[in-house]
Amino acid sequence: MDWDKLRVFHAVAEAGSFTHAGDTLNLSQSAVSRQISALEESVKAPLFHRHARGLILTEQGELLYQTVKDVFHKLSMAQAQLAESQDRPTGPLKVTTTIGFGSTWLTMHMKEFIALYPDVDVTLFLTDEEVDLGMRKADVAIRMKEPRQPDLIQRPLMNVRSTLWATTEYLDRRGRPQTPEDLGDHDLIVFGEDTPLPVASMNWLLSLGANPQEPRRPILRINNSYGIFRAARTGLGIASVPEYMARTAPNLERVLPDVDGPQTKTYFVYPEELRHSQRITVFRDFLLRKIQEEGLSER
Known part of the structure; x- marks a missing residue:
């Protein structure tokens, strides 16, 4: 199969249309279209279903796309490793982590990292789903639980502690709880029950100081920790918020400051094949330094 045609095929599969792929490749x-038709003729199989709304890969096209995508990723990785030097890390770095951690603490520090390493091309992929590093969907993952995939290098980053927070406006209006039992008289924001909890003790404030015979009814359930944080910032009620997240919101005030919630260990994870990548090394060391500076290191 002709390499130029495969390059065009990859662009079309990514873009979903001939026009958008042409814009990317600077081709008409x-x-x-001619390149794709020629490739289909050479493999003797249709690669796309053509619709008015765009292109959809056929079964044969999907098979070829996954292979070509893997080849492109390996070539990109090889190019980055060849260009990279001990003194000047260079190349792409795709980092995946949770929406909550990525949207608050991590993005807050990316300006400094990019200024230090301008030749590292960073992409953040934020999702609460576990991305498969073995399939090279990302180079690095920052995870809130110990990885289960084999052949991954993992390093503990920090323990994330969750505590109770609400806006000063809410507490001025509703009063400040003095004991855990007082939480029963307040509006509570918790993690949604229809979604698997990322941590078993995520909704610990529902049972803190509560009478087991009188379960508390939250004012709102959200299946995302960042959504819980944002709801608390509006003054809706009291929520369990990770310490690193709460620090980014000046209008939040600690509730029951003598009460600590559960802690979650976070991990810096990457594939064994990237062990010697300078991009990953400098990124890991940068995170560890910021965590140490902010007093968020393991307790």
Whole structure:
């Protein structure tokens, strides 16, 4: 199979149309279409279903796309490793982590990292789902639980402690709880019950000081820790919020400051094949330094 045609095929599969792929490759729509037709003729199979709304990969096209995608990733990784030097890390670095951690603490520090290492091309992929590093969907993961995948290097980053927070406006209006039992008289924001809890003790404030015979009814359930944080910032009620997240919101006030919630260990994870990548080394060391500076290191 001709390499140039495979390059065009990859661009079309990514873009979903001849026109958008042509814009990416600086080719005309007709030139892209001819290349795809020639590739289909050479493999003797249709690669796309053509619809008015765009292109959809056929079963044969999906098979070829997964293979070509893997090849492109390996070439990109090899190019980055060849260009990289001990003194000047260079190349792409795709980092995946949770929406909550990525949207608050991590993005807050990316300006400094990019200024220190301008030749590292960083992409953040934020999702609460566990991304498969073995399939090279990301280079690095920052995870809130110990990885289960084999052949991954993992390093503990920090213990994330959750505590109770509400806005000063809410507490001025509703009063400040003095004991855990007082939480029963307040509006509580918790993690949604229809979604698997990321941590078993996520909704610990529902049982803190509560009478087991009189279960508390939260004012709102959200299946995302960042959504819980945002709801608390509006003054809706009291929520369990990770310490690193609460620090980014000046209008939040600690509730029951003598009460600590559960802690979650976070891990810096990457594939064995990237053990010697300078991009990953400098990124890991940067995170560890910021965590140490902010007093968030393991307790």
